[in-house]
Amino acid sequence: MALQHPLPDEIVELIARRFHVLADPTRIKLLDRLRLGEATVQELTDAVGSTKQNVSKHLGVLVDSGIIARRKEGNLTHYRVVDDAVYRLCEEVCGSVERQLEGLHAVLRAASGT
Numbered sequence: 001m002a003l004q005h006p007l008p009d010e011i012v013e014l015i016a017r018r019f020h021v022l023a024d025p026t027r028i029k030l031l032d033r034l035r036l037g038e039a040t041v042q043e044l045t046d047a048v049g050s051t052k053q054n055v056s057k058h059l060g061v062l063v064d065s066g067i068i069a070r071r072k073e074g075n076l077t078h079y080r081v082v083d084d085a086v087y088r089l090c091e092e093v094c095g096s097v098e099r100q101l102e103g104l105h106a107v108l109r110a111a112s113g114t
Contacts, residue, residue: 021065022086026050026058031086034068038080 003011021027026048033039033047045055059079062068069082081087 018065021061021067022089024058024061026054027062028090030055030058030062031067031081031090034079034081035087038078040076040078044079 007015022031029048030044033044039047041052041055041059044059045052048055059068059070063070063079067081067083067086068079070077070079072078
């Protein structure tokens with residue numbers, strides 16, 4: 001489905017909210033870990049090197065945004081990505097950033113004569 005342009009205000013707001021949710025390094029690390037599959041809070045805490053409280057806060061933001069979902073199994077809560085589009089967006093941004101870094105490294109090498 002093609003988007004209407006100019007974008008309606010409601011769509012602009014939703015897009016801005018999605019980018020705001022993704023604009024945090026801890027959330028990006030959590031999503032990167034969840035790329036491997038479902039994980040518990042403890043597994044995610046270990047993977048991102050943060051506290052359970054901090055990870056839980058960020059997981060709540062991601063759940064509220066509809067990017068991830070949770071399910072209870074006994075005393076454990078498992079988290080998983082439910083909006084795979086987030087990975088396509090991340091791949092696009094990562095590729096762009098990687099190309100910029102490669103260009104910067106090339107400029108620095110040329111400037112240093114190596």
